[in-house]
Amino acid sequence: EAQVTQNPRYLITVTGKKLTVTCSQNMNHEYMSWYRQDPGLGLRQIYYSMNVEVTDKGDVPEGYKVSRKEKRNFPLILESPSPNQTSLYFCASSYRDSSYEQYFGPGTRLTVT
Amino acid sequence: KNQVEQSPQSLIILEGKNCTLQCNYTVSPFSNLRWYKQDTGRGPVSLTIMTFSENTKSNGRYTATLDADTKQSSLHITASQLSDSASYICVVSPSYRGSTLGRLYFGRGTQLTVWP
Numbered sequence: 525e526a527q528v529t530q531n532p533r534y535l536i537t538v539t540g541k542k543l544t545v546t547c548s549q550n551m552n553h554e555y556m557s558w559y560r561q562d563p564g565l566g567l568r569q570i571y572y573s574m575n576v577e578v579t580d581k582g583d584v585p586e587g588y589k590v591s592r593k594e595k596r597n598f599p600l601i602l603e604s605p606s607p608n609q610t611s612l613y614f615c616a617s618s619y620r621d622s623s624y625e626q627y628f629g630p631g632t633r634l635t636v637t
Numbered sequence: 638k639n640q641v642e643q644s645p646q647s648l649i650i651l652e653g654k655n656c657t658l659q660c661n662y663t664v665s666p667f668s669n670l671r672w673y674k675q676d677t678g679r680g681p682v683s684l685t686i687m688t689f690s691e692n693t694k695s696n697g698r699y700t701a702t703l704d705a706d707t708k709q710s711s712l713h714i715t716a717s718q719l720s721d722s723a724s725y726i727c728v729v730s731p732s733y734r735g736s737t738l739g740r741l742y743f744g745r746g747t748q749l750t751v752w753p
Contacts, residue, residue, distance in 0.1 A: 528680075555739060566745035567681070567726065574739050582740065614680050622730045622741050623669050623688075628680025 526551045528629035530615050536635045537605055545600045545632050547615030555618045556598040557582070557626070558590065560611040567614070573598055574621060605636040639664040641729050643744035651752050654717055658747045660710040660727030668732035672701050672712045675724045675746070684712070684725075714749075722751045 528549045537543055549556065557572035559582075569582030573592040587609055589601040598617075602609060613632045618624040641662045650656050662670070669688045673681035685694040685701040687710070693702045698715045714721055727744040 557739065557741070559743075564745070567743040569741055569743070572739035572741075580739060612678075616680070622739050623686075625671075625683045625686065626681075628682070631678065631680060 526627070528615055528617055528627050530613075530629040530632050532632060533630060534633050536637065538637055539606055540604050543602050543605060543634075545602075545613060545615075545634070547598045547600065547629060548596050549598075549617040549627070550596065551617060551619075551627070552595065553617035553627075554595070554620050555622065555624070555626075556592065557616050557622075558588070558598070558600050559614045559616065560584065560609075561614065561631075562611050570600070570613075572622070605634075607636050610634060610636050639729075639731065639742050641727055641742045641744040643725075643727050643747050645747060646745070647748040647750070649750045649752060650717055652717060652719060655713065655715050656717060656749065658712045658714075658725050658727075658749070660712070660744055662708050662710070662727070662729045662742070662744075664708075664729040664731050664742050666732045667705060667708075668730045670701075670703055670710050671728045671730070672699070672710075673726040673728060675726060677723075681726055717749075717751045719751050719753060722749060724748050 558570040571590040573579045615629040616626040618626045644659045671686040672684045675681040687703045700713045724746040726746045
């Protein structure tokens with residue numbers, strides 16, 4: 525089944541404790557992207573990747589890191605999480621770039637205390 | 638500044654009625670515009686995509702229109718059903734030197750509630 529998976533689905537952590545949210549797709553898509561969604565603000569793009577070893581900033585990249593060492597994986601790294609990073613995070617992928625239909629993962633709900 | 642504005646913020650309609658959601662954007666240069674449906678707590682699902690040269694696109698009971706001159710789009714839902722209750726998000730992709738890259742601009746969505 526074609527899908528985008530994210531892990532963990534739920535995470536509660538403390539300020540400053542490094543964490544990684546994994547994202548994996550099995551559709552051989554070139555494009556992958558991370559978003560955060562907050563009440564009243566909608567979805568905002570954090571980082572995106574056009575292909576392996578090619579990443580770029582979105583709207584709100586501060587406090588986040590990404591890497592794309594393999595085509596199927598695009599992990600989101602929070603080196604020192606803060607409470608303002610409490611949010612619902614979505615990973616998505618598409619065939620080549622943002623003009624193609626994006627397939628979203630199920631979301632990761634992160635709480636930083 | 639590239640922005641996407643949606644209206645209304647929320648809307649309540651009765652089952653079987655029609656409704657129209659609006660999207661205005663300032664993203665330039667423009668590549669394409671997509672409407673997504675998002676159920677609470679789930680990832681968005683694409684409904685339609687339109688490029689500069691397309692005026693209208695349908696997907697079942699959903700019909701999207703685009704006026705690239707005025708930078709406006711609308712999503713019309715016909716004969717609404719209870720399952721249409723969701724957030725509808727307008728997303729615009731800019732172009733760069735004639736190519737679409739990776740950047741996307743999202744509206745904040747219209748929360749639609751359909752009552753029986």
